[in-house]
Amino acid sequence: MTAPAGGGFTMPRPGAGGSEQAVSAEDDPPVPLADDAVLDVDEVRRESDVDAVLERLDAELVGLVPVKTRIREIAALLLVDRMRTRFGLSSSRPALHMSFTGSPGTGKTTVALRMAELLRGLGYLRRGHLVSVTRDDLVGQYIGHTAPKTKEVLKRAMGGVLFIDEAYYLYKEDNERDYGAESVEILLQIMENQRDDLVVILAGYKDRMDDFFRSNPGMSSRIAHHIDFPDYTVEELAAIAGLIAAEHEYVLPEDTVRVLRDYLDKRMRQPRFANARSVRNAIERARLRQANRLVSEPGASVTKQQLQTLEPADFLASRVFTDPPEEADAEG
Amino acid sequence: MRITQGAFSYLPDLTDDEIKAQIQYCIDNEWSVAIEFTDDPHPRNVYWEMWGLPMFDVADASGVMLEVDGCREAYPVHYVRVSAFDARLTRQTTALSFLVQRPPEEPGFQLDRQEGPDRTIRYTLRGYASERPEGQRYGRGDS
Ligand SMILES: Nc1ncnc2c1ncn2[C@@H]1O[C@H](COP(=O)(O)OP(=O)(O)OP(=O)(O)O)[C@@H](O)[C@H]1O
Numbered sequence: 001m002t003a004p005a006g007g008g009f010t011m012p013r014p015g016a017g018g019s020e021q022a023v024s025a026e027d028d029p030p031v032p033l034a035d036d037a038v039l040d041v042d043e044v045r046r047e048s049d050v051d052a053v054l055e056r057l058d059a060e061l062v063g064l065v066p067v068k069t070r071i072r073e074i075a076a077l078l079l080v081d082r083m084r085t086r087f088g089l090s091s092s093r094p095a096l097h098m099s100f101t102g103s104p105g106t107g108k109t110t111v112a113l114r115m116a117e118l119l120r121g122l123g124y125l126r127r128g129h130l131v132s133v134t135r136d137d138l139v140g141q142y143i144g145h146t147a148p149k150t151k152e153v154l155k156r157a158m159g160g161v162l163f164i165d166e167a168y169y170l171y172k173e174d175n176e177r178d179y180g181a182e183s184v185e186i187l188l189q190i191m192e193n194q195r196d197d198l199v200v201i202l203a204g205y206k207d208r209m210d211d212f213f214r215s216n217p218g219m220s221s222r223i224a225h226h227i228d229f230p231d232y233t234v235e236e237l238a239a240i241a242g243l244i245a246a247e248h249e250y251v252l253p254e255d256t257v258r259v260l261r262d263y264l265d266k267r268m269r270q271p272r273f274a275n276a277r278s279v280r281n282a283i284e285r286a287r288l289r290q291a292n293r294l295v296s297e298p299g300a301s302v303t304k305q306q307l308q309t310l311e312p313a314d315f316l317a318s319r320v321f322t323d324p325p326e327e328a329d330a331e332g
Numbered sequence: 333m334r335i336t337q338g339a340f341s342y343l344p345d346l347t348d349d350e351i352k353a354q355i356q357y358c359i360d361n362e363w364s365v366a367i368e369f370t371d372d373p374h375p376r377n378v379y380w381e382m383w384g385l386p387m388f389d390v391a392d393a394s395g396v397m398l399e400v401d402g403c404r405e406a407y408p409v410h411y412v413r414v415s416a417f418d419a420r421l422t423r424q425t426t427a428l429s430f431l432v433q434r435p436p437e438e439p440g441f442q443l444d445r446q447e448g449p450d451r452t453i454r455y456t457l458r459g460y461a462s463e464r465p466e467g468q469r470y471g472r473g474d475s
């Protein structure tokens with residue numbers, strides 16, 4: 001039998017695209033630049049997707065300066081490492097485990113969900129998927145149940161981000177027979193040994209996370225980035241309101257925004273204020289009032305614009321404005 | 333005698349990085365990856381023990397490598413292989429299977445020839461190692 005012109009059999013190989021070049025490229029590392037060479041930072045920046053990633057982050061999340069600063073630093077390190085490699089200097093992936101602490105509704109969960117995509121965009125993660133778990137997914141019900149459960153979750157998260165929301169529930173200090181400790185132990189081990197394959201993000205309220213770290217010093221020291229989420233200012237909350245309204249395809253006219261600021265100003269000083277979440281709730285309720293306003297007028301007709309617009313009245317009817325301050329502690 | 337079974341077994345033993353790349357190839361093709369081990373590597377022994385369950389929802393090869401390492405640690409002198417199953421209709425078969433560990437010493441097989449009538453010969457392959465009980469076949473008394 002004569003071989004085809006290319007030499008040897010060729011079998012169709014689904015999914016094999018490009019992997020051969022990748023291997024051969026690894027085989028001969030590029031020649032390092034001369035010691036006195038000069039690199040153009042802007043050019044390296046342009047070659048990477050860093051700017052696109054950071055711009056999206058800025059556009060989609062309001063405020064959160066500490067978070068954005070830290071991400072910017074991580075991105076900068078990536079660029080520096082790329083340039084170092086060009087000179088033949090060593091570069092290692094920075095430790096990336098993180099903990100997010102802050103008051104309710106400051107965007108911890110939102111940012112964590114973003115993080116996987118972000119780190120992948122920066123080239124720190126191979127897959128960029130996110131596995132989001134709570135205590136129930138990690139800790140078992142009986143002896144011998146916890147380790148396989150935790151390992152199963154870790155296995156799925158490899159190459160991406162493991163996000164543990166309300167992480168303090170993992171460990172109950174006052175119950176020494178709690179299986180949570182076993183789970184924490186396995187986590188610690190993997191966080192140390194598989195640093196290149198997995199990023200762990202813990203999130204929760206500040207004081208309780210502090211307690212959690214106090215009873216698990218090993219965990220605290222493995223986390224490179226302890227990021228505190230500040231409460232939002234009224235301006236930031238108003239901007240978030242704009243984003244949330246836009247997300248539902250509603251419009252907040254100028255005078256509504258003014259009323260909304262007033263509302264937020266009052267609401268902030270009341271108990272159980274949950275930052276951006278309170279804004280989301282306020283908009284949800286305004287939608288209800290708007291709907292009621294539109295359909296309850298006898299013989300009414302509506303335009304597209306009316307359907308889209310939240311009027312000041314929709315917010316002014318809130319209990320925050322109508323009730324005396326002491327009683328208006330419930331959201332409404 | 334170095335046993336050759338599955339893919340790549342005529343090549344030098346794969347390094348961990350190469351194994352990882354192969355596993356990633358399986359994952360990228362949406363095959364489910366399973367780990368199996370045995371100390372009875374007779375070519376007709378298709379029933380190796382499973383190490384855990386096949387993995388259906390692992391996104392990255394490093395997750396599978398955790399299990400490969402777990403199996404190697406528990407069975408340091410067994411044969412360990414990775415198999416990938418393609419569950420797609422029209423295929424539904426093992427798509428790739430290759431060794432990821434072999435015992436340090438492989439004594440090989442004895443070939444028995446049984447003379448039959450009319451000068452017929454029946455052949456039997458018997459592993460030297462499999463004369464010992466399961467779990468003690470390749471030294472170091474692991475079970
Ligand atoms: N900076 C922001 N920009 C836009 N929307 C935001 C921002 N921060 C929070 N949000 C919105 O606020 C809501 C609450 O945020 P999130 O659930 O992330 O808070 P959290 O800190 O996890 O709260 P908790 O501690 O109570 O779980 C979400 O719907 C999110 O979309």
Ligand SMILES: [Mg+2]
Binds near residue numbers: 108109
């Ligand atoms: Mg949350």
